[in-house]
Amino acid sequence: MASARINPSILSADFVNMERDLGRIATADYVHVDVMDNHFVPNLTFGPQMVGRVQDVSPIPLDVHLMIADIDRWAPGYAELGAFSVTFHVEAARDPVAVARALRERGARAGLAVKPGTPIEPYLELLPEFDQVLVMTVEPGFGGQSFMPETMPKLRALREARARLGVDTWLQVDGGIADDTIAIAAEAGADTFVAGSAVYGAADPAEAISRLRERAQSAWMEP
Numbered sequence: 362m363a364s365a366r367i368n369p370s371i372l373s374a375d376f377v378n379m380e381r382d383l384g385r386i387a388t389a390d391y392v393h394v395d396v397m398d399n400h401f402v403p404n405l406t407f408g409p410q411m412v413g414r415v416q417d418v419s420p421i422p423l424d425v426h427l428m429i430a431d432i433d434r435w436a437p438g439y440a441e442l443g444a445f446s447v448t449f450h451v452e453a454a455r456d457p458v459a460v461a462r463a464l465r466e467r468g469a470r471a472g473l474a475v476k477p478g479t480p481i482e483p484y485l486e487l488l489p490e491f492d493q494v495l496v497m498t499v500e501p502g503f504g505g506q507s508f509m510p511e512t513m514p515k516l517r518a519l520r521e522a523r524a525r526l527g528v529d530t531w532l533q534v535d536g537g538i539a540d541d542t543i544a545i546a547a548e549a550g551a552d553t554f555v556a557g558s559a560v561y562g563a564a565d566p567a568e569a570i571s572r573l574r575e576r577a578q579s580a581w582m583e584p
């Protein structure tokens with residue numbers, strides 16, 4: 362397997378020192394950009410103008426996570442900003458496959474996200490339409506919450522479906538990922554890990570990124 366992907370979430374960065382804080386995670390794989398609209402989730406972050414500026418100055422590619430309503434209307438614009446990947450919530454989409462195709466047509470990887478309470482089974486056969494699936498391991502909206510291990514069966518189901526369908530869809534987790542939880546998600550099948558407070562709350566974010574990567578990869582190697 363390739364190395365574990367670590368995507369720090371700038372939800373935990375200093376919003377008025379964003380360029381500095383992007384520089385602190387230059388050794389990560391992708392920067393996770395949480396777009397929240399105060400409708401789909403109770404929190405509010407930023408929209409396309411800010412994401413475009415992050416795209417301009419980030420040393421690593423953008424992994425945009427849309428936690429917004431009316432996805433069918435707004436998601437394609439984030440791909441046009443040049444994001445590497447754009448992930449949207451199935452709970453907010455009228456036609457998830459059409460959204461995924463619109464994202465891919467615009468050059469972005471298409472990602473499907475599910476909240477902790479949303480079953481994954483109805484979407485397993487759609488895996489070929491998506492480049493990544495994000496299993497939320499907290500309720501979306503805020504950083505610093507506790508990891509929910511009860512979401513792990515979804516990763517196992519996704520891993521099985523991916524093998525059966527012969528696709529290479531990345532399996533991402535987001536929420537409460539830290540030194541003590543990343544191995545649980547890695548063992549269940551995750552290969553891409555979003556971490557906000559565990560990276561930006563560390564004295565040395567680069568060291569935290571490296572440690573998280575090593576812990577995930579060690580979990581893969583355990584029998």
Ligand SMILES: O=C(CO)[C@H](O)[C@H](O)COP(=O)(O)O
Binds near residue numbers: 500
């Ligand atoms: O999507 C998110 C919240 O909805 C954040 O990316 C996530 O919570 C990361 O924060 P932490 O690692 O501190 O849990």
